[in-house]
Amino acid sequence: MRIAISGSKGQLGLALQEVLRRAGGIGDALLLIDLPEHDITDLAAITATVEEFGPEVIVHGAALTDVDLCEREPDLAYRVNVLGTRNLAVAAQQSGAAMVYVSTDYVFPGREAPYWEYDRPEPLSVYARTKWYGEQIVRDLLSRHYVARTAWMYGQGPRNFVRTVLRLADERGAMSMVTDEVGSPTYALHLARALDRLVRVPAYGIYHLSNAGVCSRYEWACEVLRLAGREGIEVTPTTNYQRLARVPARVELRNAAGEAIGITMPPWQEALAEYLKRTGDHE
Numbered sequence: 001m002r003i004a005i006s007g008s009k010g011q012l013g014l015a016l017q018e019v020l021r022r023a024g025g026i027g028d029a030l031l032l033i034d035l036p037e038h039d040i041t042d043l044a045a046i047t048a049t050v051e052e053f054g055p056e057v058i059v060h061g062a063a064l065t066d067v068d069l070c071e072r073e074p075d076l077a078y079r080v081n082v083l084g085t086r087n088l089a090v091a092a093q094q095s096g097a098a099m100v101y102v103s104t105d106y107v108f109p110g111r112e113a114p115y116w117e118y119d120r121p122e123p124l125s126v127y128a129r130t131k132w133y134g135e136q137i138v139r140d141l142l143s144r145h146y147v148a149r150t151a152w153m154y155g156q157g158p159r160n161f162v163r164t165v166l167r168l169a170d171e172r173g174a175m176s177m178v179t180d181e182v183g184s185p186t187y188a189l190h191l192a193r194a195l196d197r198l199v200r201v202p203a204y205g206i207y208h209l210s211n212a213g214v215c216s217r218y219e220w221a222c223e224v225l226r227l228a229g230r231e232g233i234e235v236t237p238t239t240n241y242q243r244l245a246r247v248p249a250r251v252e253l254r255n256a257a258g259e260a261i262g263i264t265m266p267p268w269q270e271a272l273a274e275y276l277k278r279t280g281d282h283e
């Protein structure tokens with residue numbers, strides 16, 4: 001299958017390349033879309049590039065993912081996350097490709113009960129709003145689309161929560177972490193595996209694809225340190241972390257659509273153990 005990946009240098013993009021290129025993976029030929037070579041905000045250039053390649057599927061992961069930066073630079077967030085998505089959706093239309101749009105649990109405002117795929121979003125921040133607009137564009141322009149909402153992703157790359165916890169342990173020997181932010185830590189490689197399976201099935205629509213289970217940032221940090229053999233590091237539970245963007249207090253994504261076609265994801269603790277084992281981050 002010919003697959004275009006936007007955001008190919010990001011956490012998910014790198015994981016997708018690993019999965020799709022592996023024996024049995026579905027990607028015979030990949031078009032890698034990322035800055036500076038390809039800018040999704042340039043409609044003429046991106047549609048020409050995509051059309052020339054002729055993908056059967058576009059997995060669209062490129063985005064401005066720094067939620068505080070989005071809050072500071074809403075025009076830029078709109079240009080990349082909304083208009084960039086429109087441009088790739090047009091490119092998909094012109095080349096007859098299906099599209100996977102990777103979205104976020106942050107489209108929801110947070111509550112106790114799990115969110116089902118077709119629950120109504122109510123984004124709290126600029127980032128979340130632009131991702132929600134992106135979902136709507138893809139749904140409006142393309143009948144053959146998958147919206148894959150995920151959460152709290154970590155994988156290859158210089159920045160992620162797991163790396164931050166280990167760095168704080170090394171540099172300070174202690175840290176504070178909030179108990180009032182709850183979500184599902186999700187290993188990019190597991191999401192990539194789920195997407196590799198999803199694009200083989202023409203069951204279009206919305207999917208919630210995160211590792212199973214939820215925890216607070218505090219519990220996540222403690223588990224990182226435990227699995228890395230760093231139990232001696234003190235983690236102080238705290239609340240009300242001050243940041244520019246408002247983030248939901250608790251989002252649990254109910255993966256009903258994926259389960260119905262046999263696509264499930266392992267518990268977040270298992271995923272974290274696999275990540276740490278593979279990367280040797282804790283050494």
Ligand SMILES: NC(=O)c1ccc[n+]([C@@H]2O[C@H](COP(=O)([O-])OP(=O)(O)OC[C@H]3O[C@@H](n4cnc5c(N)ncnc54)[C@H](OP(=O)(O)O)[C@@H]3O)[C@@H](O)[C@H]2O)c1
Nearest residue numbers: 007010011012034035039040061062063065104150152153
């Ligand atoms: N990370 C999470 O916790 C999380 C949670 C839920 C959903 N998601 C969604 O999952 C997707 C993948 O996330 P990720 O963590 O893999 O993101 P990431 O590591 O930040 O990667 C995104 C990539 O897109 C690139 N990009 C930005 N603007 C671009 C443009 N105009 N043209 C082409 N490429 C551009 C970025 O380049 P630069 O680095 O140079 O900007 C980066 O390489 C995103 O759509 C995100 O919204 C992420």
